Amino acid sequence: MKDSRASAPTPPPGPTRQAVDLVKRYGEGEAAVTAVAGVSLGFTPGEFTAVMGPSGSGKSTLMNLLAGLDAPTSGQVLVQGQDLARLDDRRLTRLRRERIGFVFQAFNLLPALTAEQNILLPLRLAGQRPDRAYFDEVIGSLRIGDRLGHRPTELSGGQQQRVAVARALLTRPAVLFADEPTGALDVTAGRELLERLRSAGTELGQTIVMVTHDPTAATYADRVLMMSDGALRGALEKPATHEVLAAMARTEH
Numbered sequence: 359m360k361d362s363r364a365s366a367p368t369p370p371p372g373p374t375r376q377a378v379d380l381v382k383r384y385g386e387g388e389a390a391v392t393a394v395a396g397v398s399l400g401f402t403p404g405e406f407t408a409v410m411g412p413s414g415s416g417k418s419t420l421m422n423l424l425a426g427l428d429a430p431t432s433g434q435v436l437v438q439g440q441d442l443a444r445l446d447d448r449r450l451t452r453l454r455r456e457r458i459g460f461v462f463q464a465f466n467l468l469p470a471l472t473a474e475q476n477i478l479l480p481l482r483l484a485g486q487r488p489d490r491a492y493f494d495e496v497i498g499s500l501r502i503g504d505r506l507g508h509r510p511t512e513l514s515g516g517q518q519q520r521v522a523v524a525r526a527l528l529t530r531p532a533v534l535f536a537d538e539p540t541g542a543l544d545v546t547a548g549r550e551l552l553e554r555l556r557s558a559g560t561e562l563g564q565t566i567v568m569v570t571h572d573p574t575a576a577t578y579a580d581r582v583l584m585m586s587d588g589a590l591r592g593a594l595e596k597p598a599t600h601e602v603l604a605a606m607a608r609t610e611h
């Protein structure tokens with residue numbers, strides 16, 4: 359058994375993850391949809407990126423490609439210079455498990471396990487012991503300490519969402535992808551979660567990539583990428599809410 363603290367990855371300088379002219383097309387002929395239409399960008403350690411854009415603009419598809427959960431039609435995802443498409447299944451699975459955390463819109467909690475068992479599952483699968491102090495800190499900051507013995511069906515949507523975030527944070531992944539992580543939360547819980555994500559970047563050097571429709575949530579990020587029709591239409595650096603709103607209005611028309 360390894361201690362998760364001892365094996366936490368030390369992020370190298372420069373972009374850890376790069377998209378090079380990524381394209382993802384679904385279907386054939388007239389029914390074909392180009393979900394991602396040639397996206398190039400890089401992510402540096404500790405950087406918090408929000409991805410925004412109208413429904414159907416390709417945000418979730420882009421995240422799935424960047425995380426290696428889906429393969430691009432053309433283009434590359436490079437992780438420390440290594441093309442994900444060139445890794446065999448075993449190495450890709452290991453890379454995903456050890457370096458990536460994912461918070462899905464559907465939370466993906468196992469119904470038979472308690473909240474605590476769900477949170478600790480990825481570490482257990484990796485044969486690692488949880489760092490108790492870090493566990494307590496994450497649970498405390500997400501305010502789910504009193505729900506740990508409950509199963510997902512006994513939790514509210516917002517509580518399930520925070521359990522899913524705790525599970526992703528506990529493995530201290532180099533990159534954390536979060537699809538609408540504040541969607542089920544009230545304003546206070548949403549703000550606490552965003553603060554937690556931001557400190558994962560500033561304190562632990564974790565790269566955070568978050569899809570959101572919420573302009574206030576986007577202001578917690580270091581940069582906000584605007585997508586429409588599968589392409590990046592611009593990037594804002596630490597924008598104020600009114601700047602995000604203006605950019606949203608430009609991409610939606």
Ligand SMILES: Nc1ncnc2c1ncn2[C@@H]1O[C@H](COP(=O)(O)OP(=O)(O)OP(=O)(O)O)[C@@H](O)[C@H]1O
Nearest residue numbers: 384385391392393412413414415416417418419420
């Ligand atoms: N498996 C699939 N098969 C066919 N088309 C798909 C598939 N997945 C996504 N698409 C299409 O690709 C486009 C981009 O979808 P995607 O889910 O990435 O958008 P999104 O910006 O995340 O949307 P939302 O904000 O509504 O979640 C959409 O037109 C969608 O219908």
